[in-house]
Amino acid sequence: MAENEAKLVCKSVWKLFGPGAEAALANNRGMSMSDLQSAGLIGAVRDVSLEVSDGEIFVIMGLSGSGKSTLVRCMSRLIEPTAGEILFEGTDLLKASAAEMIEIRRHRMGMVFQHFALLPHLTVLGNVAFPLEVQGIARGERERRAREIVELVGLQGRENYYPRELSGGQQQRVGIARSLAVEPELWFLDEPFSALDPLIRREMQDEFLRLQKLLQKSIVFITHDFDEAIRLADRIAIMKDGAVDQVGTPEDLVIRPATDYVAEFTRDVSRAKVLSVRAIMAPPPKRPPRGGYAGEVPASAKISDIANDLNGADRAFAVTDATGKTVGQLTRDDVIAILMQG
């Protein structure tokens, strides 16, 4: 897995609604909210630039009306952006013809929807096999592949059920299975768990992480739930009024919020769950402390995961990096200070 290889790149993407949007934007590429307002336009997506790396879970987080759904639809060109470039593995999607777009969507993209978008007249198997049916794959072959994926999402035995016979969680499993049926490289999930009960939502998040560990897709995940974002994301983009306020790892956002708006979100987040040992460790002393270290903790571990180990230790722990080299030290008091912040 090459970490830094960009799968999808958005370069100053705009989506404006209203008459004469394109002309207005051509005149002034740096339109502010007030510029838009006086031109009678609605800026759903404003000058968004970001990169989604190969194999990463990229979460776009924002409250309703922040433009996150419009942005993800611009990325898949379900909505035509007003300006900008969308590079999918280096080729600009906005220059692709309708037929090319159909090919790309058929084989390389998958999408999961907030309200599942299952076809009511098809069974679970029929729904999962639907993208393959559209491609004209023969019935036996597509059902065989659909069965494999149904099993992958844990719905075996329900192949012949109709969507209305399933619970919300099960329906979304069908939605997920369907989006995976074509083995996409790029996987869009548009608030996939927002319509589910909190308990089911949690279960589905675990399921999602399990699948991702197995499949290693490049993922764009939309949510309005900051806790969900932190739980799932490798990196998060926070959107407000159509623009991206900050892009960073959960830890970045908590430690270095770029705007007051981001700070507002991160204020109530449990720091121990987000911060890694590396973020709070002290530099290693020249000589190991008297009596040696109480033990070792990896630098990448989350505080909440190691808090128990440090409990009761009166000496500092050595912090080691991936190669086992000591890069810092951590005391019980440092951890308690973080835990006390909530």
Added chain:
Amino acid sequence: MTDIPTSTDPSLKEEPVPRRFFQRPLVMIWCAALAAAVTFATFAEPYAPWAFKYPRAWRLELYFDGKFIELKNWISKVVDWLISDASFGLFTFTELTRGVSWIMERPYILAKSLLSTGFLEGQGSAAIQILPPLSWIAVIVIIVAMARFARDRKLAALVGACFLYLALFNQWSSAMVTLSSIVIAVPFGVAGGLLIGIAAHRSRIVKMIVSPVLDLMQTVPVFAYLVPILVLFGFGPVSAIIATIIYAMPPMVRITMLALKQVPGEIIDLGNMVGCTRRQMTWRVMVPSAMSSLMIGVNQVIMLSLNMVIIASMIGAGGLGYDVLASLRRLDIGAGIEAGVGIVVLAIALDRLSQAFASREPSEHREERPSALWRRFPYTAVCLAVVLATGILGLFWGWAQAWPAAWSITTGDFWSELVKYININFFDELETFKNALLLNVLIPFKRFLIAIPWPVAMALLGLAGYSLGGWRLGVLCALLCLFVASVGLWSKAMVTVYLCGISVMFACLIGIPVGIAAAERERVWRVVRVVIDTLQTLPSFVYLMPVVMLFRVGDFTAMIAVVAYALAPAVRYTAHGIRQVDPQLLEAGVVSGCTPGQLLRKIKLKLALPEIMLGINQTIMLALSMLVITALVGTRELGQEVYIALTKADIGRGLVAGFCVAFIAIIADRLITAGAQRARARLGLQ
């Protein structure tokens, strides 16, 4: 410069004084306009006689073959030209229409052979039956199996009983002729409606063309286009089927457009994301997702086709419709009612059956498909077996093939006697009632309407349009009004407005209170719903017969029939409007200490107002369509004009009068819809 605050300073702005009712600009304009109208109507006749009788010289004339002629003659001339001279090079226009009717005739002959005549060889009376038609037992078994498949045993029993009725009362053979034309008209209507609806959904241009055409198709009375169809397609069952399709298709188009629009955006996104082509998007994603709404359209097409049964028999459809029409002409009430009830029974059976199919959920999942064909399709298997068995049995025993006449019963005499009894014993009471209403309500209202000069009506309608929906609506109303005057049908149109108005008034006086009562009590609602469901299933002619028998011909009879026919929507929309008021608002009312009466007046009726207005709108539309039929009982209005044109086969005259009826309907519809929309916007129900 001093620091005197300017008028833009917000602190100095005057508080807007709430204006009194009479000081609002629109109210003042209206008062002035009405005063001017009354003055004009009273005093202007000597000075402006043209306003009271539209001058012949001002009539709308169009150019044809070297000179200007009146619109109705122009239409007739154009159609004549189409028939005799128009040609597309390879074939003439007439050959085209005859070709279409030949194509339509093939499936009809097949259906009729199957259900009614059997498969014949040879022509006319020399024909020999090669294969018998389906036996009555087979038809009943098939229809019962469909009902059982679509819903449950209760429905199967109802549908079976309906068809048994047809056999028992000796209506079987007519009913099968009717059924075979329905069986052909409905698929054409549904498929045509679906395709046009899809095209209109896809393309803005198609939609712009289709919408006004639909408006016209739904408001021009059927009689008006019977003549052109007759001329173009000839007399016979095929023409009747074509007329039926034209009449029954518009709701399917509208429902298709609406259903496709209502497909959730996510489903469409899904279709795009899996890479559907346009065709796949339409047929694999949108149409299946909209299926349950589309089935409502199918139900509508079936019901409207049945509604046309009697009218279609005027241009050559046989069957139950012809029986009713013939007995109506003979004034044989017993036979007429029996055949009429036959149509009703057929309508109820097909209505419930198609509704069951519409609301049918996809079947529960099945674990494994059984391998044997007959086990996988048990209903089809049973039906096929019965068809074969009765076919073979029928060769030996006649009763298995055709319902034996000896088993039939008739109630014809009973109905005739009943009407005779009422007419003899209650003649005076009925007559007094009729005359009192005629003299005190109907005739004064008629005189009042006829006295309105056409420019005044035009101006007032334009003003109404302007104040409800802006200047576009105002201009539209005024222009449509001018059209009616300019084809020389103003006074007849006013009689139509009078009959329609008075009927709608009575329908509302009865319907709205019933609707309120039904909304307040669940038990009343259950009874009322069955009644109005049945009322809406009845073909319009059925209303006419008993009323004519009791009150003979004339305006009053027409009014009663129209009220009966148009009552249902007034009840339904009122009840629906009140029942859908947000329960939280009612709780808020109760908590604030409203009495039940206050709750009704101050909350429920206020909020249900837009819905009630739409109900009145529907009532007007139904009333207008019924009015044309009541022309048969001798009213002197546009309907009569259409009917006369029908009997004289005068295409232009019928169409022009038909357009006038349509325009009246469109004016009423647009004004009320605009009013309802305003009321809705004011209440924040958008």
